[in-house]
Amino acid sequence: MKNSELQKLRTQIIEQTKEALRNSTSPDHLIIQSINTVMELDKVTNTLSTRLREWYSLYYPELERKIEDHKKFAELVLKEERAEDSFGSILAKEDLDAIKQLADNILQLIQARYEQEQYLKVVMKKHCPNILSLAGVTIGAKLIDLGRSLKRLALLPASTIQLLGAEKALFRHLKTGARSPKYGILFEHQIIQKAQRKNRGKAARMLADKLSLCARLDFFKGEFKADQYEKEIEEKLEL
């Protein structure tokens, strides 16, 4: 081959590679980035809310215990309705404004988390409708994150899915003989939450079985069966 031909071939190959890379992002990657953003926003909101509570306690210490919800707390800080008989200190307007600014930031972050979740729903509705329906948006996305992709999740045994997110407890079990975990991330699922305490292990097993089927249906573009699975579980567990 002549030099110019080689050059041409090289350019062609680079272009092909670029083209392949341009199409290499699957919805999995987007879901994983977005759910990680959601988890980080949660953590950040918690950190800043703890700070807000401490700071606002200089002015209105009684509110801290009264309101547990971070969003509601931040909203009340913005309203600045302080009980007249509060033990807190009187603060200047500029001092209160600095606190209110923090409350405002927190509300923005809570809103941001909500919008990320809306986005996740849209992507998952298209990409993995069965998982979305049976697991819910955050648990579903976390499963894909923990499984590293929908494909890998679809190929995992149900018993592994049952324990995704419980790796630490599982290794503790293997190492020290402590009790084996019954669920990881699935613990947050309302089916587990609603089940009687003695049935929770069974519930987790059933849920993981069906989620494993959901992942396969979604990966192989099968039909929508999540509704039916959910009903089956609820009937068996008498929920």
Next chain:
Amino acid sequence: MKNSELQKLRTQIIEQTKEALRNSTSPDHLIIQSINTVMELDKVTNTLSTRLREWYSLYYPELERKIEDHKKFAELVLKEERAEDSFGSILAKEDLDAIKQLADNILQLIQARYEQEQYLKVVMKKHCPNILSLAGVTIGAKLIDLGRSLKRLALLPASTIQLLGAEKALFRHLKTGARSPKYGILFEHQIIQKAQRKNRGKAARMLADKLSLCARLDFFKGEFKADQYEKEIEEKLEL
């Protein structure tokens, strides 16, 4: 005493206590809350920026290395100007919108940090003008935070002020005989940064001396001498 008199006395005492508590918040408390908010906002911005960089790399991987500054990076994400020959994947509008929303959140947090700093300046200008001038707003506020109050800072020996923020290294030195630290939080100060490497220990000692004087002047409502101190240090170190 009759019961009704006792009752009256009790109410009076409670009122007096409340009154005392209402006036118990010193500017120190406000400075400490605000500087902690600043530090938390910094941490949060870093976490979310790392996420943004990873996520946006799906679309425009080359930008990550090109732009180190988090603010500038987020601004460029919002502009969405991608090099035509990028190796990144093409994303749908809704996918890019979710990423841009995160960039937007980050910019809001950076702005919030800036505004907290402005507030700190106002409070410190009134409460501790010497420290503000010689240490700068963030280092000055961190010193008050580490010293736990202006009063306590004013009473600390200069050698302790020199090592505030280096507690870990100091205890390592005491326990294991590792080299003793030369500075803690003061390391960030431009005088230390500008000093020749071999002079840094000396610079830290001089700066801590003068900051100790500043804290005393501020606590005992003395005159403004920070300017003069700064000149003295710079002359001696030939900066």
